[in-house]
Each structure stands twice: as C-alpha cells, then as structure tokens.
Amino acid sequence: MIQTVSICNTSKHESPAPMPPMNPHAIKVACSNCNLRELCMPMGLNSDELDRIDEVVAARRKIKRGTTLFRNGEKFVSLYAIRTGFFKTCVACEDGRDQVTGFQMAGEVIGLDGIVNDHHTCDAVALEDAEVCVMPFDRIEELSREVTSLQRHVHKIMSREIVREHGVMLLLGSMRAEERLAAFLLNLVQRLHARGFSQSELVLRMTREEIGSYLGLKLETVSRTFSKFVEDGIVEVRQRHVRIINTEALRDIVNPSPNAV
Amino acid sequence: MIQTVSICNTSKHESPAPMPPMNPHAIKVACSNCNLRELCMPMGLNSDELDRIDEVVAARRKIKRGTTLFRNGEKFVSLYAIRTGFFKTCVACEDGRDQVTGFQMAGEVIGLDGIVNDHHTCDAVALEDAEVCVMPFDRIEELSREVTSLQRHVHKIMSREIVREHGVMLLLGSMRAEERLAAFLLNLVQRLHARGFSQSELVLRMTREEIGSYLGLKLETVSRTFSKFVEDGIVEVRQRHVRIINTEALRDIVNPSPNAV
DNA sequence: CGACACCTTGAAGAGGTTCAAGAAATGTGG
DNA sequence: CCACATTTCTTGAACCTCTTCAAGGTGTCG
Secondary structure, eight states, X not given: OOOOSOSOTTOOOOTTXXXXXXXXXXXXXXXXXXTTHHHHSOSSOOHHHHHHHGGGOOEEEEEXXXXXXXXXXXXXXXEEEEEEEEEEEEEEOTTSOEEXXXXXXXXXXXXXXXXXXXXXXXXXXXXXEEEEEEEEHHHHXXXXXXXXXXXXXXXXXXXXXXXXXXXXXXHHHHOOHHHHHHHHHHHHXXXXXXXXXXXXXXXXXXXXXXXXXXXXXXXXHHHHHHHHHHHTTSEEEETTEEEESOHXXXXXXXXXXXXXX | OOOOSOSOTTOOOOTXXXXXXXXXXSSOOOGXXXXXXXXXXXXXXXXXXXXXXXXXXXXXXXXXXXXXXXXXXXXXXXXXXXXEEEXXXXXEOTTSOEEEEEEEETTOEXXXXXXXXXXXXXXXXXXXXXXXXXXXXXXXXXXXXXXXXXHHHHHHHHHHHHHXXXXXXXXXXXXXXXXXXXXXXXXHHHHHHHTTOOSSEEEOOSOHHHXXXXXXXXXXXXXXXXXXXXXXXXXXXXXXXXXXXOHHHHHHHHSOOXXXX
C-alpha cells in the first residue's frame, strides 16, 4: 500500500470548527506534546526549557491546496513549521520564468528567505491541504537569547538549508537528466522514511512540470526519464504513485561507481 | 585602469612580520576601527556594543593563493570574515565531479555550511593571497545572546546566503549560457562597485573552468560566450581583464524585456 | 627560456528542448 | 452518478544548444 505524505492521520479532529478556520486562537497549541517535535525543535531539553519553547508558536494555520502560505514581496513576520501537508517554494524572474527552489514536508521549517530583507523573496505554495505552526520571528529571536539550545537549533536549521542548496547546485550544475531524477527520488524517499513511511513507495505531490522546474528540466524530459527507469526495471510508475524496485540502481545512477563498467 | 579586488591597498603594512605569518596572536585585531565593518558587522551600534563586537574576532589569518581556508570534512570551529582577497567555495561528489558554489570577496562571511554538522561540507580556496578574521562560532553565539543587533545580523547573513543560492538555482535551472554569463558579470561588478571599484572594469580572479563550474557550463562554452559578447561589442576581454561596454545589453540578455523583439 | 597552465576556436556529436498530438486522470456541474 | 471540460501525462520527430574531442595559441612563473 502506498502511503501519503501526511503524518498526522492520527490527528485528534479539532471539534468541527465553530470559529472560522483561520482564527489564530481557535486551536490550542503546544510543541511539548507534538509528535513532530523531534523534527522541528531541539532535542534534549529539560522540562523548563520545553515550557519556554511552547511560547514560540503563536498559532496554527491551515492552508488549502493550491493556495499560498506567503508570497514574494510580502512582509516577513514569521517562520512556519509544517505540521501536515506538502509545500513547494519558488522564485520568479520578471519575465515569467520561475524556478522551484524546494519541496518541504512535515517537520521542516519554511520562510527563512524573508529574514534578510524583512520581506519574503519567494512563494510558498501548498501542494496538498496543510497545516503549519506560525512562529513569529521576533519571538524566536527573543527566546533563543535565553534558551541556548534553541539558538543553536535555529542556526543549524539555516545552515542545513544552505548545505541543502549546495547539493541542489551540484545537481543542477553537473548532473544529467537521469542522475537528477534519481537523486530527487532518493532524497524524497529518504526524507519520507525518516518520517515513518516506506523506503520504496511514495506518492508525488507535485506535477512533472514542478519536478522539472526543480531539476532544471522540461516536463517532457522528466516524463521520458521516468519511462526509461520503468523500462530498466528500476521503478514502477502509475501517475504520481512511484514504487522503487531497485534502490541500488538509483544510487549507481547518481554516483557512477568507478568499478561499474 | 583596471583595479584589483583587494580593498586594503591603503593597509598600514603590519611591520615586516618578525613572527611567522600564521601566528594567530601576531596581529592586533579590532572591528571597531576596521574599514570593512559596515560590510561584515551590524551598523548603528553604540560605542559600548562596538567594544563588545571586537571580542568576536579571535585573530587574523593569512591564506596564500591556491591554499585552503578550510576543507570538506574538517571540524567546524569558526566563521571567517574576509578582509582582503578572493575565495571560491566548492563541493565535491565522491566521483570527482565538483561544483563551485560561490565566489566570495572582502567583507563577506564564509563557513556557514559547517554549523549544521559541526564539520565543513565544502572547500574554501583562496584565489589570491587573502586575509580573514577568524570568528569562533561559540563566541559569536555567546555574544549574540547579549547584543541583539549582532544576533539579528547573524540571522541576516545566513538568510542572505539562502536567498543568494535561490538566485543561483534560478540561473542554473532556467537560463541559457549567455544569460548565465551576463548575470555572473553583472553580479560581480555590482559587488565590486559596492566596495568602491569600477562599475565597468574588473579582473577575474578565477579561471574559465571555475566560472564554468559555478555556472554549470564547460570552460569552452564560457570562452565562446565571452567571445560572442566581444563580437557583439558588449564587453572587451583581455584574458582575465574584462571591461563592460554596454551594461544595458547585459541586463537585456539576463532579463529579456517583453518589448524587445 | 622552457615548461606548464590557461585560453581560444573548430568540427562532430549527444542530450535535452520544442512542437505536436493523443491518452489518461481529475474535477465540475447538471 | 454521468458527461464534459480541464489538467496532467506520455510519446514521437525535428531541432538546437551545449558538450566533447582536438589542436594550436597565449600568458606566466620558476
């Protein structure tokens, strides 16, 4: 069975919203008993620190599929920790060209681009219905002056994003289409696995065009490359359902080992 | 006349080194009277804060052209503010492939990649003799808990790097060779101009191959594209000396305006 | 001055794009 | 629940950009 990206299928249905769903105070919020804590918050906190950490989250917010969490040009106020759902971030040229800069899933933090100029420089679009924890950045800064492990954690999150982008630059700068798609699939499935999902099956939340934009390829090339992988017996593809049959083969494609051929 | 990248031609020659140049304590260090302060440190500090800021820099270090400031895999200890000189950072695959992820000049901070895993994930190579301020990261964290503007500054530096990399991803993912090289030249000259150099002349500190690696092109393509720009009368090129004759033309190449055919 | 690194240019070839058509899935309204 | 419109995906064929391979030129440094 192919699992979805959403983690919280065990969610405790918050009583059928008597208030409009966007009301920031409608939902009781607490990191301290969130099952995603180990993904988006520092670990090894004592209970006192844990209580303080709860203060970073101002509210939760639901984002419908296809709508934006924030847009290029909007005032930057908060970072967002993804609770459920799946996002893409993309930047745009004036001339309409745009580039998907990343896909984000539960437990990942989004909005770091906005810090430097107090305005967001990319769009964050929900690719499925999503829920995020809203974390006002001044509150994060305030708290991380007092809780050392939070400070360190914030720095690590930003550094991790920088390192991730280095990897994407390597991919875009020096890999061929098959290598790019193989690396993409391995990365996705590895992140899903870290969230308790299958190592071999996944449902793509994005279109071929969005994959192509991320990988610097046209959608036709993505489609053809999928077909090639299928021919070679490396994966099974039915629309957005992908089953990886031969993980090693994918690894070999990304990192052509010296002893091969 | 074509200027070099180095900013400190007005440097007060530190007396002919009676100690080995690498000795971390040989040189008196102070941000408060550094002419690069406005580039690498927060602005609008009161004098008390300025004194505190001086504590961030543990020492200076000279790096000879062609040698590394740090290497992939090395323990991460410090960030480095470039005082003089010019660097490239590059990541490498196991299979020998590598990718230049950026070129850094005076006033820019380098080493952010190391924070997340306590180890550097890329190499920083001096492309000309350079000098950096060594800023132990735990000291930065300590101080930024107390000096709010430093905290904010550190966050902005990291966010700026993330946004810069978004731009590179856009370039690598969706631009053609001419667009890439035009964008590259405009970016370089703009950063040099911010440091008091010419808007139209520059000396490349890197080889065609390094430019190519950064732009996701082969060195031959870089060379051919330079030649094309020369033919079109947009730039003059004599080896690494570049004079931009028509900045608008370069801008039009990067951002094909709708009204231009 | 000679060795070496770097750069330029040409010609052939490969990989990816573009254009086009049709198929499959998805969503919408009656 | 079905018919229809729309979006998404696949595949083919021609084309184009960039790469590869090769050779020669230029500059630099011991």
